[in-house]
Structure formats: structure tokens, C-alpha cells
Amino acid sequence: MITLVEFFCGMGGVSEAIRQFNSAHPLRRICVERAIEIDRDCGAVYQHNFGAVDCRSIDSMDLSEVATTRSEQAWWLSPPCQPYCRRGRGAPGQDRRCDAIRAITHYLSHGDRVPSVVLLENVPEFATSEDAADLVSTLHRRGYATWSGNLCPTQFGIPNLRRRHYLIARRGTAEISPPMPPPMPPPVPSTWLFTIASILDANSEFAAELLVKTSTVDAYRGAMDLIDPHDELARAACFGSGYGKSLIRSGSYVQQGGRVRHFSPVEVARLLGFSSRYVFPDRIPMRRRWKMLGNSVSVPVVKTVLEAAFDVAAPRHCTR
Numbered sequence: 001m002i003t004l005v006e007f008f009c010g011m012g013g014v015s016e017a018i019r020q021f022n023s024a025h026p027l028r029r030i031c032v033e034r035a036i037e038i039d040r041d042c043g044a045v046y047q048h049n050f051g052a053v054d055c056r057s058i059d060s061m062d063l064s065e066v067a068t069t070r071s072e073q074a075w076w077l078s079p080p081c082q083p084y085c086r087r088g089r090g091a092p093g094q095d096r097r098c099d100a101i102r103a104i105t106h107y108l109s110h111g112d113r114v115p116s117v118v119l120l121e122n123v124p125e126f127a128t129s130e131d132a133a134d135l136v137s138t139l140h141r142r143g144y145a146t147w148s149g150n151l152c153p154t155q156f157g158i159p160n161l162r163r164r165h166y167l168i169a170r171r172g173t174a175e176i177s178p179p180m181p182p183p184m185p186p187p188v189p190s191t192w193l194f195t196i197a198s199i200l201d202a203n204s205e206f207a208a209e210l211l212v213k214t215s216t217v218d219a220y221r222g223a224m225d226l227i228d229p230h231d232e233l234a235r236a237a238c239f240g241s242g243y244g245k246s247l248i249r250s251g252s253y254v255q256q257g258g259r260v261r262h263f264s265p266v267e268v269a270r271l272l273g274f275s276s277r278y279v280f281p282d283r284i285p286m287r288r289r290w291k292m293l294g295n296s297v298s299v300p301v302v303k304t305v306l307e308a309a310f311d312v313a314a315p316r317h318c319t320r
């Protein structure tokens with residue numbers, strides 16, 4: 001049994017990928033032994049779906065408490081990406097939001113007990129940051145082999161842009177096979193495993209809270225990513241944490257029945273690969289749901305990264 005500590009667990013995209021990994025590979029199960037998250041709403045959503053969360057700041061933790069001597073303990077790190085991305089401030093040097101990943105790197109550098117596997121997901125810009133350089137050089141010095149690279153759900157036949165940087169580090173010298181998108185069945189119609197239309201809810205079409213005002217669409221039409229659900233080749237833009245707040249470059253919109261609407265949170269969750277078992281507690285408002293989803297992960301991509309990290313062959317066909 002592999003045990004995993006999910007740092008920065010947010011709404012639990014990695015736990016969702018682990019749930020799907022475990023059903024695909026029942027003989028090589030991963031057990032999340034601890035999930036850590038500072039935000040109480042995220043913690044409540046995580047707990048609603050997966051169980052207890054340690055709701056506190058990673059930078060104030062004693063990480064030797066987290067590390068065990070088990071032979072197969074993994075740490076998953078999804079630190080905040082805003083300090084590294086162009087739309088955030090993009091100047092991580094003094095940004096306090098980087099303190100937690102720096103504390104983890106410091107522990108990995110000096111700690112007596114370190115995990116056998118370290119995994120990380122972030123925006124592609126993270127790869128060229130000093131924080132990435134410090135983490136990777138620390139891992140090499142402590143005897144980890146590493147693989148890193150960018151992956152996008154579109155490579156997996158999923159009609160959604162979300163290019164992210166992934167790092168796999170495993171203690172020992174064995175080479176890490178890069179995560180490979182699973183071989184796909186003959187796609188229908190020609191590019192994607194499923195169409196945008198197939199993830200839309202019929203009752204979202206006229207939901208008042210999803211509609212964008214016609215005057216707003218008229219003013220911003222050229223800059224908005226509008227999707228015609230009849231277009232079988234359509235793909236959605238990357239949904240960011242500002243979806244529902246900022247109109248441009250935060251995600252796509254559905255053009256339906258002469259109106260333009262947002263994708264509902266459930267529709268975004270489907271695009272990200274969450275199964276129908278995943279649910280938000282009723283009290284979480286729509287804006288918060290979009291924000292959490294914008295900070296989350298593409299579940300099938302994370303599942304493939306886990307398969308590469310733990311040397312498990314991917315199933316022959318990618319399924320939803």
C-alpha cells in the first residue's frame with residue numbers, strides 16, 4: 001500500500017484522481033493518509049467528499065511530524081500558482097504565498113526522514129522559477145531521480161486546455177518513465193474522446209444565474225471564448241480561479257438559444273474529469289465553486305502522473 005500526503009489539497013482534485021487510480025489498479029492502491037489545506041471552505045468541500053482535512057498553514061508546521069519511515073510514502077504538492085503565472089503578480093521573490101513550498105524544500109533538504117516519492121503540479125512558469133530550481137537541486141542532492149515536463153488534457157483527448165507543469169521525483173537511481181497519455185479508442189468525431197455538448201446539462205441552458213447580459217456580450221464578444229455546442233471539434237479554454245468574476249481569459253462560455261452563458265460548476269468539474277460521485281456541499285456559493293475548480297487539476301492527467309510515479313501500466317483505453 002502506498003501512502004500519500006496531499007499538501008495544498010484544495011477541493012481534492014488529487015484525491016479524486018487517486019480514487020480513480022485505485023479503481024483502475026486495485027492491487028496497487030494509494031491511501032491518502034493526510035490532506036492539508038489552509039482555506040476553510042476548501043477544507044469543508046474536501047471533507048464532504050473524502051474525509052478529514054488538516055486545516056492549517058503548511059509553513060507553520062513541523063514537517064518531521066508528517067514524514068514517516070514507511071518505505072513508500074509520497075508527498076503531493078500543488079502550491080499556489082498565482083505568484084508564478086503571468087496573470088498573478090509573477091514576482092515570486094517576496095511573495096508570502098511561496099513560503100509553504102520553500103518550507104517544504106527546506107525540510108526535504110535537511111530532514112532526517114524524507115518521502116520516497118515527491119510529486120508536484122503547477123503552472124508551466126513555475127519550472128523556470130528559483131523555487132523550482134531549489135526544489136529540484138535539493139531532490140537530486142538527496143538522491144532522487146526526477147522527471148519533469150508539461151502536460152495538457154488535450155493530449156489525452158479531452159477538449160479542455162490546461163497546460164500544467166508536473167514533477168515526479170523518486171528516491172533511488174531507477175529511471176522514471178515519462179507519463180504517457182493512454183492510447184485512445186478511435187475518437188468520435190475525430191479529435192476528442194467526448195464533445196463539449198456531452199458534458200452540458202439541458203437545464204443549465206436557461207438558468208438565470210449562468211447567463212451573461214446581452215449588453216456585456218456585445219461589448220466583449222471579440223475577447224470572450226464563446227463555444228457553439230454543435231461544434232464537435234470545439235474545446236474549452238482553461239478555467240481559472242477568476243471565472244465568474246472576470247469575463248476575459250478566465251474560461252469559456254456556451255452560446256445557446258441566442259444567449260451566452262457560463263459553464264455551470266458541475267460542467268466545469270466534468271471537463272476536469274471529476275466523476276458524478278464528487279459533489280459540493282449545498283452551502284458553497286457558485287462563485288466559490290468556480291474559484292476552487294479554477295485552482296484544481298485535470299483529474300485524468302494527475303492519474304497518469306501517478307501511474308508513471310508508481311510504475312503502474314495505464315489501462316488500454318481512457319474512459320470517462
Ligand SMILES: C[S@@+](CC[C@H](N)C(=O)[O-])C[C@H]1O[C@@H](n2cnc3c(N)ncnc32)[C@H](O)[C@@H]1O
Nearest residue numbers: 008009010011012013038039057058078100296
Ligand atoms: C493550486 S491550489 C491546489 C488545488 C488542489 N490541487 C485542488 O485540486 O483543489 C493551492 C491550494 O493551496 C492552499 N494554500 C495556499 N497556501 C497554503 C498554506 N500556506 N498552507 C496550506 N494550504 C495553502 C490554497 O488555499 C489552495 O487551495
